[in-house]
Amino acid sequence: MIGENFSEFLPLHTMELKNDLFLRAHRGEAIERYPVWLMRQAGRILPEYRAVRAKLSGFKELVETPEFAAEVTIQPVDILDVDAAIIFSDILVVPEAMGLTYQMIEQKGPWFEKTIRTREQLSFLDQEIDVQERLSYVFEALKLTKKELAGRVPLIGFAGAPWTILCYMVEGRGSKTFSESRKLLYTDPDLAHELLSRITDVTIQYLKAQLNAGADALQLFDSWAGILGREQYTEFGLKYISKIVDAIPHVPLTVFSKGAIASLPDLTELNCSTLGLDWNMNVVETRKMVGETKTLQGNLDPCVLYGSQKLVELETIKLLKSFESQRHIVNLGHGVYPDIDPEKVKVFIKTVKNYEI
């Protein structure tokens, strides 16, 4: 349980923050106003990001070059005035560190040459992975970012949840149904569990190393949670998320299981500080389930930002009014879409900041 003595476990560097609203909201401490940031805030939405990206050979060069990753991580802090930075990276660095390299194909998304669908294909994965060395570029990016942020706002590290990472390792690309991954749960559940266990082990090491490199908080993204029913998500999703959360106690950690509406009662049982809600999840109902034991993060429909300034204000205030306690971090219910006007994002952020708690 995250209790009153929570702050004594925090790494020293978090003590020097000028704006620690985000961390206080995670811990359920008093806040003057709700903190706000956006998933995918470091990304194509900003012209300044696109300018950096245009200089490089591709998405992966940006992910793998600490100077550039740090630069785009800080951009939304400077430009949008968000209350937290999230390190620019990709959840697929974990399967790559495990032995499956990927390409990011323009307009198409990720593509893995090798996939794991049989026990024999487990041999594609390396044993004894030195996470510190293989993902050193992420840790370097965190250190650089931390230094350049100079305590302005907290820095979030992240990873994909094991189920979502398994989906990419099995499917080798995005999919509408992820039927190859779901097939494995029926044809060879032991193999699925073996793969999930290996991903979990690497992810725990990875997240701990992110904390050591300067991350003040963590988020687990389970993008494909919603394709499993409640029972299967408990067995193949939450079991491993729970292992990760339990291995990294006393750290502000958000679990974002997109689409897992049916599993919300189970998610409230996790030992994490915060649950991320997608735009289809109901704040009031989730608060009833979770009580005051957790912070809720989210969940404005990202499409609201396509609307007029007036609409953005109205919908943001409607969301804020649905909050019955201080345990909230404001965000969208999904990553910001790349064609959103940054001015609308500023209206969203300003509306949250001007709202009296």
Added chain:
Amino acid sequence: MIGENFSEFLPLHTMELKNDLFLRAHRGEAIERYPVWLMRQAGRILPEYRAVRAKLSGFKELVETPEFAAEVTIQPVDILDVDAAIIFSDILVVPEAMGLTYQMIEQKGPWFEKTIRTREQLSFLDQEIDVQERLSYVFEALKLTKKELAGRVPLIGFAGAPWTILCYMVEGRGSKTFSESRKLLYTDPDLAHELLSRITDVTIQYLKAQLNAGADALQLFDSWAGILGREQYTEFGLKYISKIVDAIPHVPLTVFSKGAIASLPDLTELNCSTLGLDWNMNVVETRKMVGETKTLQGNLDPCVLYGSQKLVELETIKLLKSFESQRHIVNLGHGVYPDIDPEKVKVFIKTVKNYEI
């Protein structure tokens, strides 16, 4: 309300059915065993379908040629021994009849040259549509099928629900987020309502004409229901489904709103005989909500059919045991995936048929 006098409203042709289990289950009448069929049973899963398809120029030729459409509609009745046939067609014939032609691109899915994203683009749509003439190939296919089925099993007609059709008309293709469609709900809700109203009008005409051509029952597919939150689905989805259902009373009609877990309480309020459940929806919980006022259709995870014969039997029996009344039609929770072994489908069907109620 569908009451005891339901049968007096049925068209005469349904009286001559040799196997009317499916219709009796819709009406909540006594059944000896649960009826069973599969969404997408007339399709790529069967080698016999692929043989017909290989002779033709493409998917649309199959949809538009009544002889071939009838042939593949009947194949699963002959080969798989299902308790209902569903006419081979596509939900996109409706937007096409309204003025937006589409292509079905191999490995990619549907593609519309013109899309409706502005009020001006409404001019792409025809006024005064003669549904009877424009979709005559569907009605011909129904008549032919009906004749060739010779009363063996009931014949299902179908259409896409207005929200899903709007998604294709706005997006012009499939999408992961359907953000263009969701954007419209914020930027120009009046245009969205105008488009939904027009789709609804055509759909009502279309479904009535399908009944006249021999359909014994109907199904509305709302494939993208799950991308809207409960409130928006009520306004932009259920409102129009409700209009359709109310315009076609006393007919066995299934509403299948895939992914709309949060909206299940609202779905139970519709005046339709049956709700389709996807594999993530819980049968027992939905039964509690709906009581005995409706039949539930579904909802085996289609990925179960990738498993062993033993697994298919076990999971099917587990599903059957979760039924607390006779008001059930057995189906998958999604269309059967094209690479499933038809032998596994036969095990599924046999297991349902051998199960003592």
